[in-house]
Amino acid sequence: MGPALVQAWKRGARFDSWKDRFDFSHWEEAFSAERMDYQTYLGLLDKGTVLPWDHIETGIKKAFLLSELEKAIGEERTASCLDNDCGRCRGCDSPLRPPKTPPPVAQRGAARPVSFGRRTDRPLRYEAFYEKRGLARFLSHRDLTNHLQRSLRRAGVEVAHSA
Known part of the structure; x- marks a missing residue:
């Protein structure tokens, strides 16, 4: 398939998703030059x-x-x-x-006492900035998020997501 794509490009196939620019003859010529039958790719x-x-x-x-x-x-x-x-x-x-049922709404009442010490029962909030460089730029978004999840799990970092 790759050689046929290159042939079509060499024959002028550009912006083919634009209806006013699409010319099927470029593709017919490219497939015939590569001795390929495009019908095999269009069938069920x-x-x-x-x-x-x-x-x-x-x-x-x-x-x-x-x-x-x-x-x-x-x-x-x-x-x-x-x-x-x-x-x-x-x-x-x-x-x-996200969970099927929303978390219960907190009951109104007396305010919780304020503590200025370090609390370990609340999640910490981190903000991270990243960019994909080198070959990583070809990673899909889903693959990247899976990789980040696995890396955090390996590092023993517990992650809490908001819904």
């Missing part, structure tokens, strides 16, 4: 076909996504987990998912 895929992005771990299994595809074709609704109707996507297992 079997459900068992291994896709280039299947190696990316999202926490949601491909079987669940295929069942959701069948539901979408059949115009069936999947209930929201926030309504306490779990669809078994396994997304609920994520530590980043």
